[in-house]
Amino acid sequence: MEVRLIWGNYVSADLKKTAAFYTALGFKRNDNQQNDEFVSFIFGETSHFIINFFTEERLSKPVNGGLSIPVSSNEVIFSLSAESREEVDQWAEKVMQAGGTIFSEPQPYEQGYTFGFADPDGHKFNFLYWPGM
Structure with missing residues (x-):
């Protein structure tokens, strides 16, 4: 058996704002239709990792994880x-321009x-450069 895809699910207070933010960062949409309950983005073309952003009403139900912001x-x-x-510095600039909040400024971390x-x-997310990875 093998895991083929990994999905992360988050709550969004404003799907249009969420879609605009991740589109401004250059992430590819994963959903093909207009939907009032979620937007979805692919993070890494080769990693097969998808993050879905759902309305709070959709994910607040215990069967869907009881998630909130x-x-x-x-x-x-x-x-x-x-x-x-x-590239880390370029991402930081792009995040600021897209309206994100930098909570930890670009900085050395061990060898990265x-x-x-x-x-x-x-x-929360972080961008990380790690030599050899």
């Missing part, structure tokens, strides 16, 4: 790979280089 913490931070320190950001709903 984090207020003061996150359950997970997804790390997105970059090919160089310069990283920065952390939050999307309009406060979901």
